[in-house]
Amino acid sequence: IPGYRGRDEEVFSKGPPRVTYVPEALCEKESSIFAHYESGINFDKYDDILVDVSGSNPPTAIMGFEEAALCESLNRNVIKSGYKKPTPVQKHGIPIIAAGRDLMACAQTGSGKTAAFLLPILQQLMVDGVAASQFSEIQEPEVIIVAPTRELINQIYMEARKFAHGTCVRPVVVYGGISTGHTIREILKGCNVLCGTPGRLMDMIGRGKIGLSKLRYLVLDEADRMLDMGFEPAMRKLVASPGMPAKEDRQTLMFSATYPEDIQKLAADFLKKDYLFLAVGVVGGACSDVEQVVVQVTKFSKRDQLLEILKTTGSERTMVFVETKRQADFIATFLCQENVNTTSIHGDREQREREQALGDFRSGKCPVLVATSVAARGLDIKDVQHIVNFDLPNNIDEYVHRIGRTGRCGNTGRAVCFFDPEVDSNLARSLVKVLSGAQQEVPKWLEEAAFSAYGTTGFNPGGRTFASTDSRKGGSFQRDGASHLAAALSSGADDDEWE
Numbered sequence: 001i002p003g004y005r006g007r008d009e010e011v012f013s014k015g016p017p018r019v020t021y022v023p024e025a026l027c028e029k030e031s032s033i034f035a036h037y038e039s040g041i042n043f044d045k046y047d048d049i050l051v052d053v054s055g056s057n058p059p060t061a062i063m064g065f066e067e068a069a070l071c072e073s074l075n076r077n078v079i080k081s082g083y084k085k086p087t088p089v090q091k092h093g094i095p096i097i098a099a100g101r102d103l104m105a106c107a108q109t110g111s112g113k114t115a116a117f118l119l120p121i122l123q124q125l126m127v128d129g130v131a132a133s134q135f136s137e138i139q140e141p142e143v144i145i146v147a148p149t150r151e152l153i154n155q156i157y158m159e160a161r162k163f164a165h166g167t168c169v170r171p172v173v174v175y176g177g178i179s180t181g182h183t184i185r186e187i188l189k190g191c192n193v194l195c196g197t198p199g200r201l202m203d204m205i206g207r208g209k210i211g212l213s214k215l216r217y218l219v220l221d222e223a224d225r226m227l228d229m230g231f232e233p234a235m236r237k238l239v240a241s242p243g244m245p246a247k248e249d250r251q252t253l254m255f256s257a258t259y260p261e262d263i264q265k266l267a268a269d270f271l272k273k274d275y276l277f278l279a280v281g282v283v284g285g286a287c288s289d290v291e292q293v294v295v296q297v298t299k300f301s302k303r304d305q306l307l308e309i310l311k312t313t314g315s316e317r318t319m320v321f322v323e324t325k326r327q328a329d330f331i332a333t334f335l336c337q338e339n340v341n342t343t344s345i346h347g348d349r350e351q352r353e354r355e356q357a358l359g360d361f362r363s364g365k366c367p368v369l370v371a372t373s374v375a376a377r378g379l380d381i382k383d384v385q386h387i388v389n390f391d392l393p394n395n396i397d398e399y400v401h402r403i404g405r406t407g408r409c410g411n412t413g414r415a416v417c418f419f420d421p422e423v424d425s426n427l428a429r430s431l432v433k434v435l436s437g438a439q440q441e442v443p444k445w446l447e448e449a450a451f452s453a454y455g456t457t458g459f460n461p462g463g464r465t466f467a468s469t470d471s472r473k474g475g476s477f478q479r480d481g482a483s484h485l486a487a488a489l490s491s492g493a494d495d496d497e498w499e
């Protein structure tokens, strides 16, 4: 029989082929573990951002890492990471978490949210003296961290590994697109801090490799994304899993740069009643270290305009965001034909290819990365100077995350966005708000587009200078109707994790 290769061969198996990809082993050299880029000239300006903590009895903020009373190894790792002074989300977040409180924290992109939760959690594990056991067939982590994409959870894992270096706390990462056998072997070597995307995480729990009875910390990074329509069912399933401590018996921590009010309300289901809400600056505001430029285009002129921009950026790292996976392939191919060194990342590429693409971009081998929204959130890549929104997303929060891939940690960056009035006018109003909120110039034509798109009632682009908006306060935050729904539907189009 043609193609017959024996009874147990994959030829006859149903469903997608088995994933066999195993990522390369990580470099164990300290220079690699602690590799970092420098904070930028605006790092100290973080201190000028208004901070609002709401909820009862918040602990006092710390001013320096020494006040965090970290143990010696953690302190050493903080120093080796090049951190001299905490950012605002760390100054407030660290003592809140150390005090055992639940937290919903909102702080601008690139301002150090990851360390704000990792450091106090690791510190507590060190105090309690946990040690990963290699001899157990079921591993029971003290900490679970979830994030929406594979590359982001891997990055969080790398941060956890860095801060836990030289301690007996063992972080492990699990995500789709890599060999399940490999994942299980890594878990069984011992696991205190489990970083995972929801699909693979639930799979490991379902297979009985991960038990939840020792869980003390549940962290949702990009929390608004984790609780929108795409992932909410998985999160509900996770907290309802057998053995999962009730919310009263665990600490639940949520972080993001954006928090639609409806999501905040829903998030409260996962948090203790007396959770604290920490807002650094404007909830959902863009990072003001990113210079934002909006260019009016037509769908026919975009490609040439992109080429023009890339001529000026040269070998500086640039991320080009597009709306669909097909468009990503198409634009990447086009740029390669024009001799621009380009790679691409999106949900239809194999994990091996995705990691290669990100690696080539990080190293500078390919200075241009064409990406879908799968790369919009959380990724922290050195020296990304430019963002181009070739296609605008249909939701402003997504825009805020995308442009936040530059201008990180006090560095400056530039984001150009193509605005095609034929298709993008529904975003005009919120775009004007975000631009003015970040003290950026608003083009006259865009302001007009915003007026004509929505009428003038209640439209006050410059009005929101500081609006901490804990939804429990009743909220002064106004959102465009149905934008959250649109966001959920659109971002679901290229997110991870159901294998």
Ligand SMILES: Nc1ncnc2c1ncn2[C@@H]1O[C@H](COP(=O)(O)OP(=O)(O)OP(=O)(O)O)[C@@H](O)[C@H]1O
Binding pocket: 036, 037, 039, 082, 083, 084, 085, 086, 087, 090, 107, 108, 109, 110, 111, 112, 113, 114, 115, 256, 257, 377, 378, 379, 380, 404, 405, 408, 409
């Ligand atoms: N206190 C600090 N001093 C110096 N560098 C820091 C400090 N805190 C964080 N960093 C660095 O700043 C960069 C951005 O941090 P991080 O990725 O945690 O930002 P974020 O707030 O989670 O952003 P996003 O919203 O995009 O996910 C990282 O490279 C991190 O190592």
